[in-house]
Amino acid sequence: MSSPTPSPLDTLSTLIAHCRATLASASASTDTTSTSTNNTTDALAALHASATLLRAHITSLSVALRPPLTAGGVERFAGGLSAHVVPSLTAAALGLSARAHGAALTAEARGATDALLAAVAEFAAGARAADGDMLARTGVVWSAADRIVALGHDGNCGVVCGAVRAWQECVEDARAELRRWIDDDDDGDDDGDDGDAWDRPARKSPLDPRTAATAEAAVKKLKLVAILLGAAGKRRLTGAARLLADVARVDRIADVAKDISRLADDLGIAFYEGEDLEDVVGFFFCFFFLSLSSPRG
Numbered sequence: 089m090s091s092p093t094p095s096p097l098d099t100l101s102t103l104i105a106h107c108r109a110t111l112a113s114a115s116a117s118t119d120t121t122s123t124s125t126n127n128t129t130d131a132l133a134a135l136h137a138s139a140t141l142l143r144a145h146i147t148s149l150s151v152a153l154r155p156p157l158t159a160g161g162v163e164r165f166a167g168g169l170s171a172h173v174v175p176s177l178t179a180a181a182l183g184l185s186a187r188a189h190g191a192a193l194t195a196e197a198r199g200a201t202d203a204l205l206a207a208v209a210e211f212a213a214g215a216r217a218a219d220g221d222m223l224a225r226t227g228v229v230w231s232a233a234d235r236i237v238a239l240g241h242d243g244n245c246g247v248v249c250g251a252v253r254a255w256q257e258c259v260e261d262a263r264a265e266l267r268r269w270i271d272d273d274d275d276g277d278d279d280g281d282d283g284d285a286w287d288r289p290a291r292k293s294p295l296d297p298r299t300a301a302t303a304e305a306a307v308k309k310l311k312l313v314a315i316l317l318g319a320a321g322k323r324r325l326t327g328a329a330r331l332l333a334d335v336a337r338v339d340r341i342a343d344v345a346k347d348i349s350r351l352a353d354d355l356g357i358a359f360y361e362g363e364d365l366e367d368v369v370g371f372f373f374c375f376f377f378l379s380l381s382s383p384r385g
Contacts, residue, residue: 096166097212103170104209107178108202114182115198131183135197136240138177139204139233145169146211150226153215177201190244190335192251192342197239204232244335248342249325255349256317262352263310266359270295270303303359310352317345
């Protein structure tokens with residue numbers, strides 16, 4: 089006896105599981121080249137188009153699943169997702185490469201594609217169970233698809249600009265914390281919770297003149313770093329001057345901003361824990377200016 093033919097929703101779920109596994113394997117690879125052999129179509133544009141088409145198919149499938157159920161409609165739209173939309177979406181995500189599109193965009197787009205496929209899988213599972221919550225699941229799919237559509241407009245510069253803005257805020261937070269540490273009059277005997285949730289150690293004695301002067305200089309330089317990161321975002325990642333063609337340099341900006349943010353925290357910890365301040369401060373700012381003057385790419 090032959091096995092029963094799987095339903096269109098079962099076929100869709102199986103396909104999605106395979107596509108997600110393929111994406112995970114590609115994302116874990118350190119290879120910066122595209123896994124696609126089709127170089128005639130821009131992968132980012134294809135990803136944008138596939139996500140837009142997927143939204144339309146999911147909307148139509150959601151309508152077909154409403155009572156009275158139209159089996160022909162379910163088969164048509166679920167079959168379309170399996171035959172064309174999901175494979176095209178996955179192929180486009182795999183067609184992105186760090187070398188051509190930027191590491192930041194490639195990682196973000198593949199993650200967004202995986203999230204969209206997961207949302208479609210949840211939609212299909214809900215449709216098979218007929219749990220009646222399809223409107224909410226349709227909204228989840230749309231939200232995930234919108235994320236990919238936005239990437240098509242933002243590009244690598246837009247992704248990195250958002251990351252740089254976040255790292256800039258971390259540097260500003262580190263500066264504010266160090267400022268509070270310098271101004272702290274706490275004698276270390278506070279038995280209550282004053283509502284200040286940040287977890288730096290309280291000073292138990294006044295700052296010596298050398299440490300106070302070094303900390304004040306660090307606060308000023310951290311402010312300068314935050315300003316320069318903001319300028320990098322405005323002058324290199326947005327507007328007409330953004331580095332559209334130099335994806336390697338854009339990725340370098342993201343890497344530098346992330347490393348500087350981490351080192352800003354290390355700088356604060358060095359003060360709080362009494363480490364060798366000259367070595368830490370010198371390393372942090374030498375790294376920053378070295379990064380700015382490094383060759384492109």
